[in-house]
Amino acid sequence: MAENPFASYNVEIAKEYHEEMKKFCQTGGAGVNYEFAPFHRMVDFWYFCFMVAIKEDYDPKVLNSGSVNITPASILSSNPTRILHIQMSFLADKGNIETMLDHRKVFDFANMKANAAMNHVLTMLNDKDDNPLWMLLDYIEETA
Amino acid sequence: MKISKASIKNFRLLKDLTLDFSKDPDRPLTVIRAANETGKTTCEHALMWGLYGSKESLPNKGVYSLFPIDMHLEHRRVEVSVEIEFEADEISSMGRGGQQVKRSSYRLKRSCMEISLNGSNSRREKEIVEVHRLAASGTLLLDDQEAKKIIENALPRDLKDVYFTDGDAAMSFIEAAAAQGVKRKRVSDAIESLLGLDNLAQIQNHLKSVAKKLSERIDSTNYGERMSQLQDQIGGHEEDIEDFRRKIEELNVLIKEADGNEKEVRRKIEELLTSGDRQVLVEQRSQKEKDLDKFIRNADGRLKELSTMLSSETASSIFIGDSFKKGYEILSNLNKKKLLPKVNVPLLEELLDKNSCYCGADLEGVSEESIIRRKSIQQEIESSRASDAITEVASTLWYQIRSTQINEVGQRWTNNYGSTQGEFADLRQLEAAAEADLERINATIANVKDENLGYYRELEIEIKAKLSSHRSEQSKTVAWMEDSQQRLSSAIVERDQIEKRLDKKDSGTQRLYVARKMEQLFDGIVDRLKKEEVNNVSQHMNRIFLNMIGSDPEANESTLITRAQLTENYDIRVFGPNDVEMNPDQDLNGASRRAITLAFILALTKVSQVEAPNIIDTPLGMTSGYVKQSILKEILNEGSQIVLFLTHSEIQGVENIIDKYAGAVYTLTNPAHFPKMLLNEPKDTAFSVVRCNCDHKSSCSVCERIEMGSV
Numbered sequence: 111m112a113e114n115p116f117a118s119y120n121v122e123i124a125k126e127y128h129e130e131m132k133k134f135c136q137t138g139g140a141g142v143n144y145e146f147a148p149f150h151r152m153v154d155f156w157y158f159c160f161m162v163a164i165k166e167d168y169d170p171k172v173l174n175s176g177s178v179n180i181t182p183a184s185i186l187s188s189n190p191t192r193i194l195h196i197q198m199s200f201l202a203d204k205g206n207i208e209t210m211l212d213h214r215k216v217f218d219f220a221n222m223k224a225n226a227a228m229n230h231v232l233t234m235l236n237d238k239d240d241n242p243l244w245m246l247l248d249y250i251e252e253t254a
Numbered sequence: 255m256k257i258s259k260a261s262i263k264n265f266r267l268l269k270d271l272t273l274d275f276s277k278d279p280d281r282p283l284t285v286i287r288a289a290n291e292t293g294k295t296t297c298e299h300a301l302m303w304g305l306y307g308s309k310e311s312l313p314n315k316g317v318y319s320l321f322p323i324d325m326h327l328e329h330r331r332v333e334v335s336v337e338i339e340f341e342a343d344e345i346s347s348m349g350r351g352g353q354q355v356k357r358s359s360y361r362l363k364r365s366c367m368e369i370s371l372n373g374s375n376s377r378r379e380k381e382i383v384e385v386h387r388l389a390a391s392g393t394l395l396l397d398d399q400e401a402k403k404i405i406e407n408a409l410p411r412d413l414k415d416v417y418f419t420d421g422d423a424a425m426s427f428i429e430a431a432a433a434q435g436v437k438r439k440r441v442s443d444a445i446e447s448l449l450g451l452d453n454l455a456q457i458q459n460h461l462k463s464v465a466k467k468l469s470e471r472i473d474s475t476n477y478g479e480r481m482s483q484l485q486d487q488i489g490g491h492e493e494d495i496e497d498f499r500r501k502i503e504e505l506n507v508l509i510k511e512a513d514g515n516e517k518e519v520r521r522k523i524e525e526l527l528t529s530g531d532r533q534v535l536v537e538q539r540s541q542k543e544k545d546l547d548k549f550i551r552n553a554d555g556r557l558k559e560l561s562t563m564l565s566s567e568t569a570s571s572i573f574i575g576d577s578f579k580k581g582y583e584i585l586s587n588l589n590k591k592k593l594l595p596k597v598n599v600p601l602l603e604e605l606l607d608k609n610s611c612y613c614g615a616d617l618e619g620v621s622e623e624s625i626i627r628r629k630s631i632q633q634e635i636e637s638s639r640a641s642d643a644i645t646e647v648a649s650t651l652w653y654q655i656r657s658t659q660i661n662e663v664g665q666r667w668t669n670n671y672g673s674t675q676g677e678f679a680d681l682r683q684l685e686a687a688a689e690a691d692l693e694r695i696n697a698t699i700a701n702v703k704d705e706n707l708g709y710y711r712e713l714e715i716e717i718k719a720k721l722s723s724h725r726s727e728q729s730k731t732v733a734w735m736e737d738s739q740q741r742l743s744s745a746i747v748e749r750d751q752i753e754k755r756l757d758k759k760d761s762g763t764q765r766l767y768v769a770r771k772m773e774q775l776f777d778g779i780v781d782r783l784k785k786e787e788v789n790n791v792s793q794h795m796n797r798i799f800l801n802m803i804g805s806d807p808e809a810n811e812s813t814l815i816t817r818a819q820l821t822e823n824y825d826i827r828v829f830g831p832n833d834v835e836m837n838p839d840q841d842l843n844g845a846s847r848r849a850i851t852l853a854f855i856l857a858l859t860k861v862s863q864v865e866a867p868n869i870i871d872t873p874l875g876m877t878s879g880y881v882k883q884s885i886l887k888e889i890l891n892e893g894s895q896i897v898l899f900l901t902h903s904e905i906q907g908v909e910n911i912i913d914k915y916a917g918a919v920y921t922l923t924n925p926a927h928f929p930k931m932l933l934n935e936p937k938d939t940a941f942s943v944v945r946c947n948c949d950h951k952s953s954c955s956v957c958e959r960i961e962m963g964s965v
Contacts (some may be wrong), residue, residue, distance in 0.1 A: 144557035154565045161565065161573035191567040194654055195574040201651070202580035207588065210647045243557065246564050251671060254572045254664030 115213040116183040125176045127228045148243035152180045156224050163227035170222030196220045255408035255866045256895045258339040265300045269942035276917025283915040284897045288922040293943040294871045294899035304336035304364045321368040321376035324941035335365035342408035359388040409866040416858045421872040442824040461773040468766040484749045491742035498735035505728040512721040519714045532702045539695045546688040556678035571663040585652045598638035792820035794857035802849040802885045844876035856892040867895035874904040905950045919949035923957045933958040
């Protein structure tokens with residue numbers, strides 16, 4: 111397993127989204143199938159938001175002090191690609207390799223990016239045109 | 255005979271009812287208006303009971319409670335009575351063969367005590383009948399013998415079913431539900447009653463016994479005993495054969511009924527079986543449930559796969575793609591500048607461990623120059639630490655990304671999405687199909703009524719057993735009858751031979767010969783009488799029937815019904831154009847069916863030449879328009895006194911005829927019909943039919959009914 115430079119940090123989201131987010135995660139106690147709660151874990155939801163923010167080029171949104179720590183970032187060790195993609199995104203955003211030395215900043219960047227897209231993703235998930243899973247998959251397909 | 259009045263007390267729901275009847279020859283009709291459940295049939299039963307007593311007139315051979323149903327709790331015993339006043343012609347002898355016909359009035363009263371048993375059934379005691387002759391000089395109580403004679407002359411009991419008619423029950427002469435043998439028997443019973451064949455049968459038996467006695471007397475020494483034995487045997491065989499024939503006929507009816515029942519039960523079983531075998535269906539359901547479960551699980555699996563595609567490496571590559579490329583360029587430039595991996599600190603530290611540089615310069619640290627060189631390397635190590643950390647991060651990233659294929663990830667993801675989604679859609683279709691199948695199987699299972707199947711199978715076994723028993727009984731009886739027939743013909747042959755051998759001059763033999771000839775002659779007369787009277791009834795029936803339905807085949811060749819006939823075999827037949835036979839029960843409409851049965855009954859009364867009231871319950875049911883009017887007119891034409899129990903709807907359309915011919919019209923009402931059918935609350939709530947004098951066009955607070963349209 112690759113080294114996880116973010117292992118000592120936490121995945122955080124804004125408190126205002128926490129309850130709403132749980133509805134769409136299997137581990138959040140949604141109690142419905144994947145069509146309606148398409149994310150297995152909350153960290154998957156968080157990462158999806160991060161990806162959307164990168165694609166949509168949202169400015170990072172600072173998390174206020176009341177943010178919720180949903181899981182230790184050590185969980186990312188099981189998905190090294192995500193670590194790599196966070197780093198690459200950060201590098202692309204900053205354009206300077208030297209900034210990569212501060213892992214805290216890199217991970218803050220990831221948390222803030224995810225926070226920035228949270229509203230957009232929740233809006234897609236709550237869209238009545240289709241079930242949440244299909245809304246997101248179609249969104250990816252359009253993006254691809 | 256004409257009935258003047260009847261008073262009925264405590265006869266079922268007729269607690270205290272007086273009926274009076276028109277005797278006016280110009281207005282021979284009495285109409286008793288009564289809705290259903292108002293005691294019309296009970297009135298008929300009461301009149302018949304009054305005339306003939308329990309056994310002859312009440313259903314179930316008289317085992318029929320007369321006790322008013324609502325009086326069981328209050329009264330242990332109640333007196334039931336029916337009093338009938340009537341006129342009848344009395345034939346009295348005038349001496350020297352002369353006779354006088356004199357019309358007299360009578361009052362008949364039959365009464366009994368009904369004793370309540372168990373609060374619902376009752377027992378009858380002390381049934382007595384008294385007949386008084388009413389004369390200007392006073393009343394005279396007749397003895398039993400004379401009373402019976404008066405009643406029998408007035409309206410013979412054999413004809414009671416002809417004169418007291420229930421319009422619906424009369425349909426039994428033609429109804430399809432009855433086997434042909436049963437219908438034929440009903441018609442033949444009516445004809446035989448009409449002809450008084452009971453009396454004729456007595457005469458035939460008498461002639462037979464005379465012949466037997468005479469045969470016993472002749473030539474007792476030689477052939478007398480044998481002749482006597484033979485005569486006994488012949489009589490016995492004839493009786494047996496008749497019994498066997500009757501039994502076979504009864505068994506035929508039973509077999510036909512059981513056969514029909516068996517077919518019906520089989521049809522029901524097959525119907526139940528076509529809805530499915532429960533065991534097989536349950537297995538099918540179990541399999542289908544497994545399939546459905548599998549499809550649901552597989553579909554859920556596909557959904558899970560699809561959900562992982564949301565934040566999979568490929569999806570991430572799609573979203574991060576542009577950033578990734580940017581970062582890649584940065585790292586690539588560093589690599590191109592040979593900065594990756596360029597780590598100074600380890601190399602410099604390695605130099606410090608050595609005594610000389612790669613270029614050969616002294617680094618031992620002894621000489622002043624070597625000490626300066628070592629210090630310089632040490633300083634370089636310190637200054638390289640920060641840049642090395644950066645280079646390490648960049649190198650790590652570089653080595654990770656340089657083998658990463660970021661191109662065409664979109665296509666890969668889309669392909670994967672397409673195939674997984676396709677599999678999911680297929681599974682959902684299979685799931686829907688399996689659900690539909692399961693629903694169908696469950697519905698079929700719900701329709702399979704095992705209890706009914708079991709019941710019908712048991713019933714089938716029971717009917718089969720009955721059928722088998724009837725058939726075996728029938729074949730046994732047929733065998734016995736054939737045996738008796740054979741024995742009869744042998745006995746007749748032997749008797750004839752003995753007769754021939756006997757001295758023709760023997761007076762005993764002569765008398766026997768005459769007696770036998772008389773017997774044969776009488777049989778012939780009875781036979782001919784039957785045929786003639788049947789033909790007579792047939793002709794009257796045809797005439798009355800065609801009038802009733804307004805059919806005139808001579809005036810209109812295209813008329814649908816051309817004639818009706820009563821055959822010698824006692825079948826009532828109806829014919830259409832070109833003399834094509836029609837089935838009265840199937841090819842005739844309701845009104846024509848009622849017309850043919852009433853025509854048959856009226857023809858019987860016509861042929862009987864008995865003057866008696868025709869008391870008919872519901873004669874105009876199922877009829878309307880012309881046929882309804884003409885049925886009523888024909889009844890009036892053929893009868894001398896007509897008493898009709900009519901419902902309100904039967905009266906509709908014949909009011910003008912009632913206006914013209916009715917000498918008495920009144921209404922019976924059952925107070926129990928309030929409030930559903932009667933408009934006004936009855937004053938007396940007792941469970942009893944009441945009479946008011948409202949005619950067919952009027953109503954009062956007692957009989958006013960709720961208009962059906964306003965219900």
